[in-house]
Amino acid sequence: MSSKTLERIRSGLRAAAPVGRTLVDEALHRLQWNESPQEFPADLKEEVLRRLARVPWSRYPLGMRPWLLIDALAAQVGVRPEQVVVSEGSSDLIRAVMAAVVRPGDTVVMPSPTFLLYRQNVPLYEAQVVEVPLDPAAGFALPVEELLEAACSQQARLVTVCAPNNPTGTFYSQADLRRLAEGVPGVLVVDEAYAEFCEQDLTALVELGNVILVRTFSKFYALAGLRVGYAVTTAALAAELQKMIPNFPLSVFSEIAAQVALERRERFLPLRDQVVAERGRLAARLAVLPGVMVYPSAANFLLVEIAFPKEQLLAHLQGHHHLLIADLAAYPELAACVRLSVGTPEQNDLMVRGFAELAGSEGGRRGRSQSG
């Protein structure tokens, strides 16, 4: 293709990093992406397949948006269906919000570190990110005043926060988020991908008028592979967001699976409770190891700071125990940290063993003394 043709591609897109071709090794314990350690329940899978067998696969879904799922979500959340937008994963809702709000030259304010997709999306629209650093010494607490200061001085059209935050796992209170929403000059996105693991209901924030809550079926409902996410906001904002969603965003398969999951929500509560219990057990066992510091987490993963070389830990966990965790290489401010999903009890035992072997080893001790 001639360079002239490539010049037709938006500069923000051309400047973005190319998409790498990587595949996860399915033989590994996949604890790098904050997924559910438990599979979607087998009997519910059968129910999904039974219903799927009854609908035509040759036809598009009955509505251009998954209206019946939207109705079910609205009833469950306690809002009107006009306030709910569904798309293929919350990742697509993040894109839709950016595409709806952000213009070239705009500023988007967010804390840092936070979920990478936010930082990556903004330059695609030739806008700039202003990051407000989170302080590890303050437990990555939400810097409400600094965020407000940045948003107001930049007249930011959009501010984004993940509550709980990824990759730190930090809990952010409804009171702080409300203060932020009330003070920002534009739209506030609150990404609640991990909300079920901290049991804080932020739905009331929608009444403020400028808040978009982004949620997912990928974590609590163990449906990451089927790609279903949704936003809850005012009817007026939802109507605009709907225009940014592709027609038929969900396959009939994904819509049916999400409906079954919602109908049988009670089945996922014990799975969540196990993750929360294991989160505490895993954190406590890791925290007593030399050179290991675990940050408090309100999500289904842990951020762990290590005083020994990260590469050594990653190689040891993967090489000896087939454990894959997140190296967080894309977060320079977390150079000494890794993130690991809470796994099954067996996986968590293995994780502790792997960490303990390295923390107690000669290499681990050397790394610690070098880093003081």
Ligand SMILES: Cc1ncc(COP(=O)(O)O)c(C=O)c1O
């Ligand atoms: C904070 C946050 N938001 C959104 C997502 C994307 O989720 P989905 O699978 O719904 O696209 C993730 C995925 O890990 C996440 O951590």
